[in-house]
Every structure is written in C-alpha cells, then in structure tokens.
Amino acid sequence: MIHSSDHNQRRKKRAQFKHQAGPFIIFFTVLMPTNCVILEQFYFDLKMDPTTQLINGFLVFYFYGMAMWSYYQSITIKNYTIEKAIPLQDNRRIDPIYKNTNSCLECNKWKPIRTHHCSLCGKCILKMDHHCPWIHNCVGLRNHRSFYLFTLYMTIGAIQYSYASLIYFRFLFQSSQGFFFHQSTFFYIYWGLTSLVLYPTCAMLCFLFFYHTSLILNNQTTLEQMKSGSNENCCIQNDKPPRSINLFDRGILSNIAWFFNYSYFWFLPFENIYKEDGTKYSISPxxxxxxxxxxxxxxxxxxxxxxxxxxxxxxxxxxxxxxxxxxxxxxxxxxxxxxxxxxx
Ligand SMILES: [Zn+2]
Ligand SMILES: [Zn+2]
Structure with a gap:
C-alpha cells in the first residue's frame, strides 16, 4: 500500500515536472542546438580566416555545453534542509541571528537562518533565493552557483548569437547577389522567427545575470533583497522601524569567494557543499x-x-x-x- 502510494506520488511529480519544466527544457535542448548550427553557418559564410572561424566555432559549442551542464545541475541539485534538532537557545547572546531556533510550521522541522518554505516544492529551502519555473526547482544554497553560471553562459551565448546575427544581416544586405540568394527559404523563416524570440530573451537574460551578480556582490538572496533590501537586522534604533542592514555582507571579495565555495574552478557549475550546510553563516565581522x-x-x-x-x-x-x-x-x-x- 505504502509502496503504491509512493509510486503514485512519484508519477504525479514526474507529470508535474513535464508539464511545468517541459517547454523550457525543449527550448534549451532543441532550439539552442539548432541555433548553434545556424551560428556555425554564419561563421562559415562570413569567410573569416580559418583560426578565427575555428575559435568562434569552438566557443559556440563550449558556451552551449557549459550552459546545458549548469542547467542540468540547477534542475537536479536540491536545497532541502538537513534533519537536525533545533539548537538550544543561548540567552547570553544579544544577536538574534545566533538564536536561530525557528521551526517550520509546514514541515515541523528546524528552519535555519535564511531558510524559507517553498509552497511549490513543499519543503524548506536553505538560503532560498526564489522558485524558478525554468528549472522547476528552487534556487538556493547549493545550486545558486549553477543557476548563476547558467545565466552567465546563456547571456554570453545570446550575445554571441545576436552579434553574429547582426554581422550576417549586414553581410547579406551588402551582398551583390541579393539578400535572399545565400540560404534556403526555410533558413530565412527560421532565422526571422528565432530572432523575434532571441532579442527579448537576450535582454531578459542580461537583466537576470546582472541582477544575480548584484546579489552575489552583496551576499543577498532575491527574497532578502525584496524585503526592503535587508536581512533581519541586528541593531535597531529606539522607537523607529528596523533599519536596513545586510548582516551577511562581508565585502565584495569575500562574498564572491564564498559564493563560489572558494573554488578556483568557479566557472564550473559544481554543487556548493559548505561545512555548515546552511545552518550557520558568517556575518559581517x-x-x-x-x-x-x-x-x-x-x-x-x-x-x-x-x-x-x-x-x-x-x-x-x-x-x-x-x-x-x-x-x-x-x-x-x-x-x-x-x-x-x-x-x-
Ligand atoms: Zn518548511
Ligand atoms: Zn520551490
């Protein structure tokens, strides 16, 4: 009985995943490689010198490969809380952040600092940033890095495509044989349609990338940023509303180093596993x-x-x-x- 209900639940989850993330996965795994092929076509037709063409051609698939790896990591890495007893409160401590003894009413479990309950995932998410429908997963402590790298590689790829597209457009426009001479009708239709999608997507990705960059520099999450740009503050003024203080901001370099888990291979979308496992954070010293x-x-x-x-x-x-x-x-x-x- 238990087994069958488990099975049903898994099936329901799979169906939900297909329904919610399916269109995005198709977008990234079908449309993107096709665009990569088109991009190669641009470089081929533009008759660059062989080295430039080889470098450009390699970069197209490098960025696509990295974007897909980051995408896969963002989908599969979960940020669920670990099973741990609620720590005892230390009354000597004046900073409430160290009390850190909240529990989630939904999960009935300890909810460490910066953790939020996601109603879509049905679980508590460590250092929850936001629930992203693109990946049908929450962006949090362990996959924020891969999500960020995904936006980075997608942004680079989109800029690369848009730029090459413009160059190619100029090349066709100036061609003595006429604009429509070089490719098949299908190519022009496909190119036109993807350009319609791609330029707004490129703009959106740029925004997403820069927004998350600013979050990393400040060691903040989207949720914290939306909450008047602050975390729970440590010090308040008498009879005044709480002031905006970001406790976790330890300086730009420290924030970046921590975000990438102090790794030299920061550009690879590995899962971030921290010693404290999302239960404790260094605060501004x-x-x-x-x-x-x-x-x-x-x-x-x-x-x-x-x-x-x-x-x-x-x-x-x-x-x-x-x-x-x-x-x-x-x-x-x-x-x-x-x-x-x-x-x-
Ligand atoms: Zn919860
Ligand atoms: Zn979620």
Missing part, C-alpha cells in the same frame, strides 16, 4: 557603531563615534564585551533588537 543606537536619557541624539565593534567578539565573549562597554558607555542606554541593556 564589523558592526559599526552607527548600527548601534546609543541613547542618553538627557541628550536625545548622541554623536556616534567613528569606531567599530567586532560582532564576532560580541558573540563569543559577551561578558568581556559588556565589561568594556560598561566603562565606555557609562550611564547610557544601549538598545539592541528591542532588548535593552543597561550599562551602569
């Missing part, structure tokens, strides 16, 4: 004092000095930090996430 509102009951606005706190140290050595802070901010009230710390 330095939290500026501007992030921490210090209120003095007598003086409403206190000039915030140009110094920085090491947030990792706050997390690790809270008592020690408090002792130093006591001296430094005597008679002042510090408010962190609505939690008041009296330092007197």
């Amino acid at each position: 330095l939290c500026t004092l501007q992030d921490i509102q210090i209120n003095n009951p007598q003086i409403p606005i206190v000039q915030i000095p140009e110094q920085q706190f090491d947030f990792d140290k706050i997390e690790q050595k809270y008592e020690e930090y408090q002792a130093i802070a006591k001296l430094k901010y005597k008679n002042k009230r510090i408010v962190l996430i609505g939690k008041e710390i009296q330092l007197d």
